[in-house]
Amino acid sequence: MPQLSPLNWIFLFLLFWAAVLLMSVIIWWTNKIYYQSESLTEVTLKQNKWNW
Incomplete structure (x- = not known):
């Protein structure tokens, strides 16, 4: 692994x-x-009158 400057390590x-x-x-x-x-x-299913 190449040497990196400390600023590059921070980046x-x-x-x-x-x-x-x-x-x-x-x-x-x-x-x-x-x-x-x-x-x-779920809300739309609860408003349905028919239990299909």
């Missing part, structure tokens, strides 16, 4: 944690949207 460290944070936000956001759409379908 790599920040890039790594930014990627981890971004992926966790994306996963949280998709789960939030999924659960909201799931709860909306």
Whole structure:
């Protein structure tokens, strides 16, 4: 592995944690949207008079 300057190590460290944070936000956001759409379908099913 080539020698990196200390500034490059800091940039790599920040890039790594930014990627981890971004992926966790994306996963949280998709789960939030999924659960909201799931709860909306449950509400429409409860409003239905017929038990089909």
